[in-house]
Amino acid sequence: MRLEYEDFKDESSFVVTNFNCDPSQYLLKRKGSYKIVWSNDKDVTIGIDGYEIVLKKDQMIFCTPLNVLDIPKEDGLIAIVFNREFYCIRDHDEEVSCNGFLFFGSSTPPIITLNKKDTTCFQAMFYILEEEFEEKDHIQGEMLRVLLKRILIKSSRLIRKELNDVTIPSTQLDIVRRYNVLVEKHFREKHQVADYADMLHKTPKTLSTLFKKMGDALPLTIINDRILLEAKRLLLYSDKTAKEIAYELGYNESGHFSRFFKKKVGLSPSKFREKKFT
Known part of the structure; x- marks a missing residue:
């Protein structure tokens, strides 16, 4: 299955697919695409950034254009693929508040698990999406954006619910979201928690206390994981040398980067x- 909307004037693209055909598989190689993958029928093993994960039935995963996906040609899932021109996550952040929760360059893209009620809700939304592809008129693109926005808002609410605790107010959750966004934007040149604390007008200790309270990874771990993920991507999917990668990731000395990488991965x-590649 492949249902596609394209506007050649602004180069926007929006696709609903199950990746069972070659044109849909090509979408996995298209640069600049966000992907929402839902295992709506059974457990499915997929590859993300060179590693395999099992997406269990009724789980959804949210991947940025940075994530490299490998999805088999088999039944069991459905996905939405869209580019920045169709719907800019950053520009619409105030509307859906998904940037930093659903979409950020984490080494482990966010996964939400749907209960029976949530599953029924998403089934209805995807059904309406499929219906809208039959309407070939001048407002089709706008209708699809509205439906995508609804899916993003619902997903953001669910992930907030999974993260939230009765003792953690929404303002503190927003600090976590903003921290993730800032790390995604600046991890190449800013490697210290203090850098991000300054931008958030907080102290490093305040951030560490908040992340511990949520049971989430510590602020420094998030920075290190993001650097490490980018290093792995560049090693796996580019021809750049380790020295070039070190400089790209903000290390003045390639030896410092190599020691950091070996300490975290166990290999140079x-x-x-x-x-x-062996």
């Missing part, structure tokens, strides 16, 4: 690259 950058 060169050995990691060799292992993945």
